[in-house]
Every structure is written in C-alpha cells, then in structure tokens.
Amino acid sequence: MAARRCLVDWLVTAAPSVPLRMKPRHFVAGDRRGIAISARNCAYSPVGTKSKPSSCAIRPQKQRRQFSAPTSPAQSSVPPFAFAFDIDGVLLHVSEPIPGAAAALRHLHRYNIPFILLTNGGGRYEADRVVDLQRRLGLDLKSSGHIISQHDLESEGSLPVLSTANFVQSHTPFQELLDDAAGLDAATAGGKEGSGGLRDETILVTGSDAARIRTIAEQYGFSSVITPADILAAYPAIYPFDPLLKSVYADTARPLPKPLLLEGGKLASQPSAKPFSPSDLDDSKYLRIAAAFVFNDPRDWALDIQILTDVLQARCGFLGTFDPASLSAEGLPKSEGGTRLFFSNSDLLWATTYHLPRFGQGAFAAAVAGVWSQLASTEQPPLLSPQSGRATLLGKPHAATYRFAERTLLRYRASLLEAHGSKASSATKEAPLQTVYMIGDNPESDIAGANQFSSAHGTDWCSVLVETGVYDPARDGSNPDYLRHRPRAIVGDVGAAVRWALQREGWPADF
Ligand code: G3P
Ligand code: MG
Helix, strand or coil: CCCCCCCCCCCCCCCCCCCCCCCCCCCCCCCHHHCCCCCCCCCCCCCCCCCCCHHHCCCCHHHCCCCCCCCCCCCCCCCCEEEEECCECCCEECCEECCCHHHHHHHHHHCCCCEEEECCCCCCCHHHHHHHHHHHHCCCCCCCCCCCCHHHHHHHCCCCCCCHHHEECCCHHHHHHCCCCCCCCCCCCCCCCCCCCCCCCEEEEECCCHHHHHHHHHHHCCCEEECHHHHHHHCHHHCCCCCHHHHHHHCCCCCCCCCCCCCCCCCCCCCCCCCCCHHHCCCCCCCCCCEEEECCCCCCHHHHHHHHHHHHHCECCEECECCHHHHCCCCCCHHHCCCEEEECCCCCEECCCCCCCEECHHHHHHHHHHHHHHHCCCCCCCCCCCCCCCEEECCCCCHHHHHHHHHHHHHHHHHHHHHCCCCCCHHHHCCCCCEEEEEECCHHHHHHHHHHCCCCCCCEEEEEEECCCCCCHHHHHHCCCCCCCCCCEEECCHHHHHHHHHHHHCCCCCC
C-alpha cells in the first residue's frame, strides 16, 4: 500500500502555561536562618533575569551566622531536595576529574540524596558514557581500587552511585520521540497522547561521528536511520566539492533504503524525469525523512548544512524535491508534514583545554539558521525561534530538557526510596521534591535553564554557578553586563556548591 505521509500532522500546539503549584515547605532538619555561606562571591542579592522566590537567595553578609550541623541527620529519611550536576566544567575538565567531584557524589549517595548528571554533551551511548564517567571519576568502587572505606562499599548497595538511571545527556530525550513525535513538546509532555512516533520512520542523524551516532539511534530503537554519508555516497552531486570527501565517507556509508525523488529531472542521474506530480509523494517508493537529528557537534559543517537545508526545503520531507512554500514568509503549512529538525544542545561555547571557550553545537545551529535566513524570506520567523515551527532546540537551557530531567530525577528518587523502603516511613516516602540544586559552570545554559524553568510539581530549581568552567569571575568583576543570568550562588567548585546546598538544607556536609 502506498502510504502517503504528506498529511502527517506535525502541528505543535502552543504549550498552555502550567500553573506553578508551590507546596508548603518543611524541612527535614536544620534551619535556613542558621546557614553560613561558605561560598565565595556571594555577598549580593540576586538580580537580573527571572529571579526565583527569595527562599533560595544568598543572604547578605551581615545576616550570616555559623551553621550548626543537625544532631541526628536521618540517613533513612527522604530529603526534600536533590541535585542536578553539569559535567564539563563541573565534574570534569575535558577528561580529567575536577578535585572534590567524586567525593561530593559519594557523599550524596551515602545519604540517599538523589542526584542526576545533566549534560549538554553527547556522542556516546548512555551506558558507555556512564561506564567511562565511573572510571574517570573513580566511582566504580568495586573494581577501580578507589574503595575508601567499608562504609562506601556498603552504601553502594543495590544502586550504584552513577548509572543510566541518573544520567541525562543532550540526546537522551530523543528517545521520547520513538512512540510520540510530539513527546518533547510542552503540550504533550508527561504522558498525554501525542501524534504517533518516529520508531519506524526514516530519520537522518548527524554529529561528531555520524556512524557512531547512527548506532546510538538504533540502540534507542529507531529502525531506519540514515546519515549524510549515505546520501553523499548514493548521490555524490548533492555536494559538488572536493570528491575526496566521498572517500572519507565511503567506509561508513550504507545504501539508502529508498531512492530520492528527484523533482525536475535536472540532475545528471535523472535527465529525463517526468514533471513532478503530487502523486509522486509516495514514501513506499521514495525516501522521506521524517525528522533530522543533530546528536552532537558535527565536524563537516559544509556537507551537513547543505543536506539539512535541502531537507528543510523539501516537499513533505522527500529529499530531492523543492517546495517554494518552505522559503515563503509563512513557511510550510504545519499540516504538510515537512521534516522537523532537532538540535540536541544550543551551547555556543564550552570549556576545553584551550584557554578561551570554544564553539559548541550552538555555533553549528547558528550557522544552519544563518544560511537558512539567507535562503528564506526576510519575513519568515528565524529558524531557531519557536514561531518557525521547523526546528526544536533541546539541552540546557531549554524547558523540554528540564522537564525530561525532572521526570528522570523523580523516577530515580522513587527507585532510591524503593531501595531503602524498609528504612523510610510512608510519610517521608511521599515527601514532595521541593528543591533541585542545579550545579553548573555555564550561565547561558545551566543557570539560565534553572532560573527559567517552571516545574509542573512546584519544585524550585536553585541555580549554583561554579568557577571551574566557562564562567570567568574576572570578566564578571569588570563588566556588569557579563552575567546575563544570575545564579542564586557563586562558589569555587562543585565541592563548595554541594556543601553550600547541604548546609542550607541542614544536612551533613562533612566530606
Ligand atoms: O556543549 C558542549 C558540552 O560538552 C557541554 O557539556 O556537561 O557542560 O553541559 P556540559
Ligand atoms: Mg558545563
């Protein structure tokens, strides 16, 4: 049967604003008024964009007094708070652990305080990346020789310190699209029925190593995954520059599942094609790309930008065709099912071994959008704007990623409670998650995202900025406009961040 996909409804309905249901606060132990601020650079009231309730604000210096540790921190009780850690610039600097990171994570694990890692990085399968992180951070207590004490070994218990259950990287949320193509949209997030999934559709993927990205997508469950190499190998004329490029891609190219529908017959490979007819839009005969995914930072920007803009201009995702409406002021009607483009993060910069921050995937997204703006009507909304409806940005600071992260954290917290069920009373098991401390180094992603996120559960995402990554305290000191997104606290490193939060919550911070 000639399935016609042209009428697939990719309509993304605008998200109704979710009411913020603030739950009454009560604390397991300690008293906020008794918290001393061990953080550096903390003696200011938060200002700037979207300040959160003042309960998490840094106290002015004169209000500080010495913290007193609670006399009996109940290890078996359920903390009403949790943590989300950025990786690059917080736990690791490139591949090297940042001092104090592993000790902080172990300490939280020891006290059953839930945490997730929430990174804009990607490019490896989650399970592989977690094993790598365990090794780098020395968290694999049983096999790495990092056993510190019998207590550490016992506290590892049935749940390891780090596993895929408490790990979210930039492309992890793509899996939500397997069975619901609108699964990451605010209107459908959290279990409402969506619009059919992408599991059996053809998707295009790219990234730092597109062949490896393809494998990850297949491990996720996508059944028909193509890469730019496949397209270039089958249609070398699509990218009319250095033919050596073809040999670069030859090793990883696979045959395309279907041929391209070459509208117009102007290509040498199809000189006598008949004029295009709408009845040609038949995905049982021709390749239709339902969605294109940028998993992490592409290496060959030129080829990828060419192919991605080709895909965006195609009729209903049939690569090789050209729909003039795609470039018009209005763009493609949403009901026509043009290919949606997903970027897994929009970090313009990130911290590397170079002394200045380097371009991230956000720079690539900006390049795609810049080329698109030169092709499309000047009246058309920018490609990366929500009004465009063609591209979806994920990763921090975007709300879809924070929604996904919060769901992951709540699931993980529940499993932690389950694992320690015999110790926790039913009252504490039902304790709402009141605060998530987002520890990050990048004000534009980690901090902006936490400050702007409006939790459906009323959870307060409290942003804490560290000085071991992208953020530059010297520039912050000399330029009042440098920090566009003010964190609730600025501290030296991840250890200080965790101590600040624990002291604020009245929990032991002796690590
Ligand atoms: O965008 C680059 C990425 O590696 C940053 O990762 O952990 O700082 O979110 P992270
Ligand atoms: Mg970072």
